[in-house]
Amino acid sequence: MSREIKQEAPVVRKVDISADGRYVLSGSMDSFILWDIMQGKKIQTFHHEDFMSLGIGVAFSPDGKHFASGGKGTKLWDLATRQEIMIFDNDKAASIAFSPDGKYFLYASPGPLPVFLKPKPTMKTFDAATGREIIDFKTQPTPAWEFWAVAYSPDGKYVLSGGTDKMVLWDASSGNSIRTAKVNGVIRAVAFSPDGEYVLSGGTDNTVRLWNAKNLTLVKEFVGHESIWSVAFSPDGRYALSGGIDGNIKIWDLASGSQWKILAGHTGVSSAELGISAKFFPDGKYVISVGDASTRIWNVSTGEEVASMIAFEDGEWIITTANGYYASSPKGDQYLSVKVGGKEYSTEQLRESFYRPDLVNLALSGGSLKELKKVADVKPPPVVAIIDTPKSIDKSDAAITLKVTDAGGGIGDIRLYLNGSAVMLDSTRGVKIVASNRNEITKTYKLKLSSGVNLIKAVAFNADNTMQSTGAVHEITAAFKAIGKPSLYALVIGINEYKNPKLQLNYAVADSDLFAKTLQQGASTLFEKVEVKKLSSTEETTRENILKELKAMQTLNPDDLFVFYVASHGTVDDGEYFLITSNVGSTRTERLKTDAIGQSVFKELISNIPATKKLIIIDTCNAGALGEAIQVAMLTRGMSEDTAMKILSRAVGSTILSASTSLQEALEGYQGHGLFTYVLAEGLKGKADKGKTGYVKTTELADYVDNEVPTLAEKIFKKAQYPTISISGQTFPIGKVR
Structure with a gap:
C-alpha cells in the first residue's frame, strides 16, 4: 500500500523499546515521542529546546520505570507521570544507555559542531538515582565525532564505544581503556551480544563486523549494506540486524554469515539524511525501526510490516497496519494519503470502513489481519459536484442538486451536511440517470436552512460504502428572518425489562x-x-416504536437542538454495534439484526434529522453473553463499541458521549443510578461549567464526564471505567446553570 504524508512530520532518527515491549520512544532532531504499543496510540510529544542533527537519543531504564533523553541537557524522566526528574549534563548527548542493573547512566557527546570549533568529545557515567557524575572517560586529543555510539556489556563491567577509525573497550568501574580495534571510517553503531561474548559494529565503510568481546579480534564480516547507522543482536543471539542509509534493515544469520531477511519500506532515506535505526523487540519476534517520518514495526519471521506510526508537527498522529486499518487522533487521518487504483485519496475518506483501533491493537499484539479486506482492494469513490443551486435565497429552504459521477467503484450512499452536521442520508439510490452519460446521476434534495450563511457539504460513497468521495462544498445565504429562539427536542429512553428476563x-x-x-x-x-x-415501558421501548419516534424528529428545523439519550444494553456482533431494545429475546447474531437497532439503521435515522446541533448519549451495559461478545469482538476482529461510537460521531456530525459498563457495576449502581448518568446529571447541573459563564456547553460536559467518570469508578468499583467521548459538529449550550 502506497502512502504519502500531507503534513509536516519530523524525521525520526533514534528509537528504543521498554523491557516489557509495551512502550516505544522515538527521537527526532528537536523532540521525542512516547508511544503505547499495547493501546495503539501516541501518549505524548516531548519538545527539546535544542536541535540535534543526529537525533535526540532515547533509552528506557531496565526496570521500565524511567526513560532518558539526549540532546542538550540529558534528562531523566518518570514513565508513570512523564515528569522530568533531573538533568545529568548540558552536553549534547548523541548516544545514551543505562547499565543492566539500572544504577548507572552513560552518555556520549561529540561536542559542539562544526569541526572548526575544536569539539571536545566526552563520555560520562552518572548515578541514575542522584545524578552524581561517577566517571569521565578521558581521551587523547581526537578528531570530531570520537563518540558516535556506546553500549554496556550484559554484566555491566564494560563499556564499548565507537568513533572515528576505532572501537574502544573500557572498564566501566575505572574508566580506563582496555583494548582498541582499528577500522576504516567512522563506527556509528555498537552492540554486545546477550551472553557478552561478542560485539557488533557498523559504520561508514558499509560493513557489519562481529568481534570477540574479550580481545576485540575480528570473527566475521557481513557485506552488502550501505553506510550503517544501527546494529543489534536478537535476544537469542542467533541473528544480527543492521540499518543503513539505503532505507533497509538487514537481518543476518550469525552462524552462516549470510543475509537471512531484508525489511524494506522506509522511504526518503538517502546519503543526505541519517540511516535506519532499528532494534529487536524483547521477545525477538518483531523489529522496530525509524529513519524517515515513520516508526515501523516488522514481523521477523515473515519480513512483513505490521504497523507504521507517524507523529505530525502539530501533535496529531496516525498508526496504520499494512492492509490499511488505522487508529488516529481526531485529525491524524487527514494528513496521510493512500493510493487506490492509481489515484491518491485521503485516509479520512476510508474512515467508516478502515478506522479500526481495535484491529490496530490486534495487529500490534500479534494477531493476523490477512483474511480481512485491504485498502488496495477498495474501489474508488464517485466524484460529487453541487450544480444548479443558488448562492442566495430569501426563504427557509432550498433545492440542492447533485451530480454524482461513477469513477469505477459504483455509487452508494449520498450524504448531505449542513453547517457540519448530517441532515440527509440517501441510501435508496433512487436517482435520475442522465441520458448523455450513464456513469452520471443527478438528484435534487430539499433542505431546510438557517437564517444567514449555510455551509452545505455533499459526499457520496462507492457501491459497497467502503470509501467516500471528497466533499463538494457550497455556500447559501438565506435572507429570511428567524422567528424566536430555537427549541430543544429530546428523546430519552430507559429500558429495565426485556423479553429475555436475563x-x-x-x-x-x-x-x-x-x-x-x-x-x-x-x-x-x-x-x-x-x-x-x-x-420506559416495554411497549414504548421496542425496536419498532423507537424507530417511529426517531423518524418523527425529521420535522425539526436546522436551528433546533436534538438530544438522544438511552440507558440499555449494547453489544457489538458481526462487526456492527447493536442497541438492545425491550423486544429482544435471543442475542444470536441473526436475531439481533432483525430485533435490535443496528448501527447502520441508527446512523441513517440520526443523519436525516434536520437539526444541525445534536447530542447523542448512550449508557449501555454488557451483561452475560453480551459482555462476552465485546471481549470476543476484541479478539476476533470484531469492532469495539468505542470504535463504533467514534465512527458514528464523525459520520453524523454530532457529539457522542457513551459508556459501556459491566453487569456488576450496572447492578450495583451509585447513589441509586448508573455512575455514568449520575456524573452526566451533575455536570448538567453546573459542575461542568468550568468557565463559570452560567451555561453548560456540550464540550464542557464532555470534558467533565471524561475526567470524572474514571476517577469515581476507580474509587467506587476499584476499577477504571473510561467513557467514549467523540466531539464532532457544532458546540452549543445545552443548559443554563441555576
Whole structure:
C-alpha cells in the first residue's frame, strides 16, 4: 500500500523499546515521542529546546520505570507521570544507555559542531538515582565525532564505544581503556551480544563486523549494506540486524554469515539524511525501526510490516497496519494519503470502513489481519459536484442538486451536511440517470436552512460504502428572518425489562428519569420550547416504536437542538454495534439484526434529522453473553463499541458521549443510578461549567464526564471505567446553570 504524508512530520532518527515491549520512544532532531504499543496510540510529544542533527537519543531504564533523553541537557524522566526528574549534563548527548542493573547512566557527546570549533568529545557515567557524575572517560586529543555510539556489556563491567577509525573497550568501574580495534571510517553503531561474548559494529565503510568481546579480534564480516547507522543482536543471539542509509534493515544469520531477511519500506532515506535505526523487540519476534517520518514495526519471521506510526508537527498522529486499518487522533487521518487504483485519496475518506483501533491493537499484539479486506482492494469513490443551486435565497429552504459521477467503484450512499452536521442520508439510490452519460446521476434534495450563511457539504460513497468521495462544498445565504429562539427536542429512553428476563437492569429507567428531569430544568429558560419525550415501558421501548419516534424528529428545523439519550444494553456482533431494545429475546447474531437497532439503521435515522446541533448519549451495559461478545469482538476482529461510537460521531456530525459498563457495576449502581448518568446529571447541573459563564456547553460536559467518570469508578468499583467521548459538529449550550 502506497502512502504519502500531507503534513509536516519530523524525521525520526533514534528509537528504543521498554523491557516489557509495551512502550516505544522515538527521537527526532528537536523532540521525542512516547508511544503505547499495547493501546495503539501516541501518549505524548516531548519538545527539546535544542536541535540535534543526529537525533535526540532515547533509552528506557531496565526496570521500565524511567526513560532518558539526549540532546542538550540529558534528562531523566518518570514513565508513570512523564515528569522530568533531573538533568545529568548540558552536553549534547548523541548516544545514551543505562547499565543492566539500572544504577548507572552513560552518555556520549561529540561536542559542539562544526569541526572548526575544536569539539571536545566526552563520555560520562552518572548515578541514575542522584545524578552524581561517577566517571569521565578521558581521551587523547581526537578528531570530531570520537563518540558516535556506546553500549554496556550484559554484566555491566564494560563499556564499548565507537568513533572515528576505532572501537574502544573500557572498564566501566575505572574508566580506563582496555583494548582498541582499528577500522576504516567512522563506527556509528555498537552492540554486545546477550551472553557478552561478542560485539557488533557498523559504520561508514558499509560493513557489519562481529568481534570477540574479550580481545576485540575480528570473527566475521557481513557485506552488502550501505553506510550503517544501527546494529543489534536478537535476544537469542542467533541473528544480527543492521540499518543503513539505503532505507533497509538487514537481518543476518550469525552462524552462516549470510543475509537471512531484508525489511524494506522506509522511504526518503538517502546519503543526505541519517540511516535506519532499528532494534529487536524483547521477545525477538518483531523489529522496530525509524529513519524517515515513520516508526515501523516488522514481523521477523515473515519480513512483513505490521504497523507504521507517524507523529505530525502539530501533535496529531496516525498508526496504520499494512492492509490499511488505522487508529488516529481526531485529525491524524487527514494528513496521510493512500493510493487506490492509481489515484491518491485521503485516509479520512476510508474512515467508516478502515478506522479500526481495535484491529490496530490486534495487529500490534500479534494477531493476523490477512483474511480481512485491504485498502488496495477498495474501489474508488464517485466524484460529487453541487450544480444548479443558488448562492442566495430569501426563504427557509432550498433545492440542492447533485451530480454524482461513477469513477469505477459504483455509487452508494449520498450524504448531505449542513453547517457540519448530517441532515440527509440517501441510501435508496433512487436517482435520475442522465441520458448523455450513464456513469452520471443527478438528484435534487430539499433542505431546510438557517437564517444567514449555510455551509452545505455533499459526499457520496462507492457501491459497497467502503470509501467516500471528497466533499463538494457550497455556500447559501438565506435572507429570511428567524422567528424566536430555537427549541430543544429530546428523546430519552430507559429500558429495565426485556423479553429475555436475563437482561433485566435495575437503574436504566431511573437514569433516564434523572437525565430527562435535569435536562428539562437546565434548558427551560434557554430555549423557546423544551420538549422531552420519555420512553420506559416495554411497549414504548421496542425496536419498532423507537424507530417511529426517531423518524418523527425529521420535522425539526436546522436551528433546533436534538438530544438522544438511552440507558440499555449494547453489544457489538458481526462487526456492527447493536442497541438492545425491550423486544429482544435471543442475542444470536441473526436475531439481533432483525430485533435490535443496528448501527447502520441508527446512523441513517440520526443523519436525516434536520437539526444541525445534536447530542447523542448512550449508557449501555454488557451483561452475560453480551459482555462476552465485546471481549470476543476484541479478539476476533470484531469492532469495539468505542470504535463504533467514534465512527458514528464523525459520520453524523454530532457529539457522542457513551459508556459501556459491566453487569456488576450496572447492578450495583451509585447513589441509586448508573455512575455514568449520575456524573452526566451533575455536570448538567453546573459542575461542568468550568468557565463559570452560567451555561453548560456540550464540550464542557464532555470534558467533565471524561475526567470524572474514571476517577469515581476507580474509587467506587476499584476499577477504571473510561467513557467514549467523540466531539464532532457544532458546540452549543445545552443548559443554563441555576
